[in-house]
Amino acid sequence: MNSITSSLTGELETWLKEQNQPAFRYRQIVNWMFAGRAGSFADMTNLPQSLRDALSRDFRLWSTQVTRHTKAADGTEKLLLQFRDTSQIECVLLREGQRRTICISTQVGCAMGCVFCASGLDGIKRNLTTDEIIEQMLRLQRLLPLEERLSHIVVMGMGEPLANLDYLLPALDWAHADRGLGISARRITISTVGLPKSIDRLSRLAIPYHLAVSLHAPTDPLRNRLVPVNHQIGLQSIMEASDRYFEVSGRRLTFEYVLLAEENDRVEQAQQLARLLQGRNALLNIIPYNTVDDLPYRTPTPHAVQQFCKALTSQGIQVQVRQRKGDKINAACGQLRRTTEMDSSDQAPGLNSPVVNLDRPFSNPDQQSSKSQE
Numbered sequence: 001m002n003s004i005t006s007s008l009t010g011e012l013e014t015w016l017k018e019q020n021q022p023a024f025r026y027r028q029i030v031n032w033m034f035a036g037r038a039g040s041f042a043d044m045t046n047l048p049q050s051l052r053d054a055l056s057r058d059f060r061l062w063s064t065q066v067t068r069h070t071k072a073a074d075g076t077e078k079l080l081l082q083f084r085d086t087s088q089i090e091c092v093l094l095r096e097g098q099r100r101t102i103c104i105s106t107q108v109g110c111a112m113g114c115v116f117c118a119s120g121l122d123g124i125k126r127n128l129t130t131d132e133i134i135e136q137m138l139r140l141q142r143l144l145p146l147e148e149r150l151s152h153i154v155v156m157g158m159g160e161p162l163a164n165l166d167y168l169l170p171a172l173d174w175a176h177a178d179r180g181l182g183i184s185a186r187r188i189t190i191s192t193v194g195l196p197k198s199i200d201r202l203s204r205l206a207i208p209y210h211l212a213v214s215l216h217a218p219t220d221p222l223r224n225r226l227v228p229v230n231h232q233i234g235l236q237s238i239m240e241a242s243d244r245y246f247e248v249s250g251r252r253l254t255f256e257y258v259l260l261a262e263e264n265d266r267v268e269q270a271q272q273l274a275r276l277l278q279g280r281n282a283l284l285n286i287i288p289y290n291t292v293d294d295l296p297y298r299t300p301t302p303h304a305v306q307q308f309c310k311a312l313t314s315q316g317i318q319v320q321v322r323q324r325k326g327d328k329i330n331a332a333c334g335q336l337r338r339t340t341e342m343d344s345s346d347q348a349p350g351l352n353s354p355v356v357n358l359d360r361p362f363s364n365p366d367q368q369s370s371k372s373q374e
């Protein structure tokens with residue numbers, strides 16, 4: 001039995017025809033899923049009872065099960081979703097001011113091998129399918145009261161989105177289409193380790209998604225060590241592909257830099273980074289590392305973060321330090337799944353410190369940034 005989310009394209013329409021239903025029933029069901037936030041077929045009250053019964057007989061509403069739901073005091077909520085093959089992924093809802101941002105995953109595990117990241121510790125299992133990606137959006141949206149809408153999506157959960165574009169792009173179509181979630185493309189951020197061919201594919205698409213490129217190092221030798229996939233790519237080709245994306249989208253690029261104590265947080269490295277970014281219309285997001293159990297990397301001191309940022313801003317580079325969100329619920333990519341898979345009992349609060357993030361300007365941490373994710 002298929003889920004509605006996996007049948008949105010094609011199958012549901014064909015099925016409705018077989019049931020001798022008029023074409024507008026398809027639009028009604030889509031509307032119930034995206035705008036109406038239906039939790040069951042019974043919720044779809046403008047469909048005839050016989051059609052609701054037939055839907056329940058032939059379809060499941062969801063492909064996933066929520067196996068865990070955690071909430072942090074700051075309003076961040078995290079879902080651990082289990083698929084039919086028992087794979088698990090996580091996705092997060094973040095609340096800040098008027099913003100309602102969701103962070104979604106694209107793969108079970110990750111193949112990129114970033115040495116500090118929890119998501120890839122056990123390698124990659126598989127790509128998520130389009131419906132599995134859509135379902136994260138719908139399930140997170142259902143956590144909001146009806147009068148609140150999702151405003152932003154960041155594709156920054158588990159996995160490398162650009163290694164799964166075939167399934168991700170149709171899901172993002174539903175995210176920004178009016179008949180879907182109606183979130184404008186520029187409020188949808190795709191975060192990538194930097195795969196030039198896929199960045200070029202996004203450039204050709206010419207949909208102005210916001211691109212965030214994870215650098216983490218200003219030079220190839222250091223990046224090869226922290227982000228092993230860099231061996232096959234190299235910083236130069238990433239920067240060139242990013243520039244091409246900027247030319248097409250006209251939108252300021254974001255680069256991400258996870259700051260790891262005594263690995264990539266020296267002032268000299270900030271100066272190298274400033275040279276790399278010089279002349280580009282770019283924003284640098286500094287993310288102080290969130291520690292992961294079993295990994296040796298540490299969070300830099302606030303002083304080190306400040307010195308690093310100062311060395312960049314003094315060269316005219318625009319810098320933001322990412323605000324920690326979801327403290328105590330292991331809201332960092334891969335962390336919740338990992339603690340759950342390692343130990344199914346309740347985790348100790350604050351075991352892994354926080355994570356995901358809404359961006360605030362470095363210079364004025366109390367002021368909400370309205371531009372960074374636009």
Ligand code: SAH
Nearest residue numbers: 117156159160191192193214256258289290
């Ligand atoms: N594969 C994509 C999305 C990954 S998650 C990418 O590489 O961009 C989004 C960001 O979170 C990446 O920059 C990633 O390096 C960073 N990240 C992963 N683990 C982290 C941790 N424990 N602390 C801080 N940032 C982390």
